[in-house]
Amino acid sequence: MNSDRSEKIWIYDTTLRDGAQREGLSLSIEDKLRIAKQLDKLGVPFIEGGWPGANPKDVQFFWQLQEEPLQQAEVTAFCSTRRPGILAAQDPMLQPILAAGTRWVTIFGKSWDLHVIEGLKTTLAENLAMIADTIAYLISQGRQVIYDAEHWFDGYKRNPEYALKTLETAIASGAQWIVLCDTNGGTLPHEVSQIVAEVRQAFPNSDLKLGIHTHNDSDLAVANALAAVIAGVKMVQGTMNGYGERCGNANLCSVIPNLQLKLGYSCITDTQLTELTQTSRFVSEVVNLAPDDHAPFVGRSAFAHKGGIHVSAVERNPLTYEHLEPELIGNQRRIVISDQAGLSNILVKARTFGINLDKKDPACRQILDKLKELEHEGYQFEAAEASFELLMREALGKRQELFELKGWSVHCDMLAGTTMQYKNSLATVKVAVKGQDILAAAEGNGPVSALDAALREALINFYPAISHFHLTDYKVRILDSGVGTSAKTRVLVESSNSYERWTTVGVSGNILEASYLAVVEAIEYGLLMHSCSINPDCMENLYPKGVTTSLDQSGVKR
């Protein structure tokens, strides 16, 4: 066993490419950008962005990234080796890869002779030429290359000589990293250890930088990644929450804390590590999949304790009942009866919004109580930071009610025919603004857009800034799914004013009510942002007592 610890292990996230292969998961360009930014913040050094050219969405994603580049992460473009019987420079497939404008490109090639002959329908020699030519061409174009050896372990077990020849070719052609892939996910940890050791022995004099890419078909993706690192690999590829085709990829939310906290390697900073739980939940919200409460490290139940004596023992000496401290990964201990944790989370969270809270401030306890009450109702603020900020401001007396909700009604009529008709929905809303009751109605080609339009109609004369922002995404999740269409619904609404994006949340047994609540907060937060753009100090202290801002005249209370 290699005990060369404290050494850097390079994390390579492929949520945006391999993760998106998960059945039922589909990402918009906006989703991809949001996830990439969060991974960048987490400190992931490599992010595989997609296969530009395979679909128009990935092309556009890389263009967008050129306009708004990440802080530190390298985003790689992913592609196969060139086609057989054509020069790399002439293969049109590689042009969008170069156009993506990344410093790093990840090229996957065949390691398994059978796949060369049956899959590519070419010769073993031509496959080697494809590897060499593709890597050399990309390097000649100023790129650095990561080589993914597809089906490595299966190929090596059947024909080790040929498999090693493919690696030798990739190394000789200038690939910086060689990544051993367990594409079918069938390899066991002791086999990974042994084969990685054999690969290292096969290239004793080279400055070989190896990576590992594992799949979870045998429930061993994380174990295989760890086995490879212990055997000397320096890069681990995986995805957030283990998303991926079939049974998923190695879950980075488990790989990173195991490597860093258990094995003493270094992946990201300790501070970044405390963002792991939040990142996991953020990604699950963006992709609109329920977070797994029982996920190792980052799940809501991962540090949950039940029962009396046990609980006080946990309180006295947590490490006798926990394999590590949940705070290290931004998770929290949860005592199923009474939850004492959370206060410090609130403090940390408040700071991210530029609000400095004192632990002894009663507002702190108030926020926590309100938060728990709302979470019990089904609210979730992981991806709805705008709603959370409004909640905090309310507890601090810094939320100004810009309008009071009096009610709404919606009517949809499709009785005339079975195809949808334009403007089939009519919404009426009633709000009180600055002491005045306003009733407004609007049409829409669906009930939520009609509601949104009616609310804007009611408010536009009082708050003309509303015209500058609009809704950009809308996500719905059914909470207690066992009861079907009568279940509680959580709606996330994302809005934008062309400079900023913000997300709000609403929960109700009625999907339209949930949508309406989220839309209402979206507009309120948009107005708050607008007021901040006029008065930059407002994030710190939006409505300090005695100071009148342009929005501070209504005196309306909720």
Added chain:
Amino acid sequence: MNSDRSEKIWIYDTTLRDGAQREGLSLSIEDKLRIAKQLDKLGVPFIEGGWPGANPKDVQFFWQLQEEPLQQAEVTAFCSTRRPGILAAQDPMLQPILAAGTRWVTIFGKSWDLHVIEGLKTTLAENLAMIADTIAYLISQGRQVIYDAEHWFDGYKRNPEYALKTLETAIASGAQWIVLCDTNGGTLPHEVSQIVAEVRQAFPNSDLKLGIHTHNDSDLAVANALAAVIAGVKMVQGTMNGYGERCGNANLCSVIPNLQLKLGYSCITDTQLTELTQTSRFVSEVVNLAPDDHAPFVGRSAFAHKGGIHVSAVERNPLTYEHLEPELIGNQRRIVISDQAGLSNILVKARTFGINLDKKDPACRQILDKLKELEHEGYQFEAAEASFELLMREALGKRQELFELKGWSVHCDMLAGTTMQYKNSLATVKVAVKGQDILAAAEGNGPVSALDAALREALINFYPAISHFHLTDYKVRILDSGVGTSAKTRVLVESSNSYERWTTVGVSGNILEASYLAVVEAIEYGLLMHSCSINPDCMENLYPKGVTTSLDQSGVKR
């Protein structure tokens, strides 16, 4: 590494005890009996039934089992060592254990000195006496004892001498099995290997039978169980679907196929192994948790394939793209329908629905065209196989329109106040059934449940089977999210009739219309399934020309 394969590994299932510790899972006596019988059928030799005395339910479960014993499995009663400072024979806790009437009893005791002193608040010597006395007493009462060494790995790492003394005591007192428990789930596979080897070395002359009990807090429960077996352990404790406290226990649905199919050990018969997938899903039904589609080996997506060329390669030589044959564990290969679908996908897919298509059949091309048109509109059939089957049947002239949609209308009124009121939504639907126009109305606490109720109201007299199925999940995704609330909406509806689950899809710019379309197909498909349960040939050829089935009289065309 021990390569002593083909040897029997004893599977010990603790779904009914440790599995039931999972937050949100609760089992009735009836549930426990159903699961025990299914595990017995699967060939699991040991089933931990519960802790009789800890709650009345477990007492009754064991009584019930005495009346209707299992075929082959040993059901064990679970209990801790006796209390400090009292004789085992006088500890009332042990009396219900004996009354449970099992041949085997599992006793857990402390291995970690810290837990003895801080948790039990007794001396290290008394803990040894508790282990010895409890085991000896149970043996004197005719029981065979499995000894679970709680917190084994953590205890051994801190104080190996004392930890080994607890095992020595248990062995000397007559325990048949010694089970090493990673109670906090923090141990890594290489540590498990090493510590198991050290335990074996510590008792070189004894006929030591070791077991392993792992938790998934580090995402390594399965890997740790395998590492222990490779190091010489002969019993694996775990749960179905990995249920258990916090992040769960070792998932037997992964442990068994890995041991048997990958490592060549023998756990259950090959025929029993083909019941694994069904057992996993049965257990999830009984405990009322959605099965994990992405679960290794037994998940619905575990052998799912996407994409054209890839699919024909899988058909030709599955083992180049699959780590094992899904049939071995009773699962099946599944071709995912997506926008990359080619003709060969359609053919394979049709076969799984019992429809034999000819590549040259114009219907084939027609299905593909329709599929692409619908996918362009935003439909997605990856997760909506029921809708896809209806689509295929339509193209083949094998879809019978059971009712014709004439329209619908919904009214929600929240004008009275800002809080949601019960039954705030009223829906009206108009359908034509068997030549008759039916207008029906229903209320709901949301617009979708009102629509669902109104549709059922309209159809129930014609199709009473509707009462047997219900909606179990409802998912919403906004497609072109750039346009916010006016975006197109895709709704997935999952339904169940207690035997089968099916998913349908609807797309529209109006979320209620999309929901309605998905609900309509859910009901149509449910009726199709119902008709198949009466006439098993129908999957092959539901509505062959000239044959009249019980549902074949309406003549309604869409």
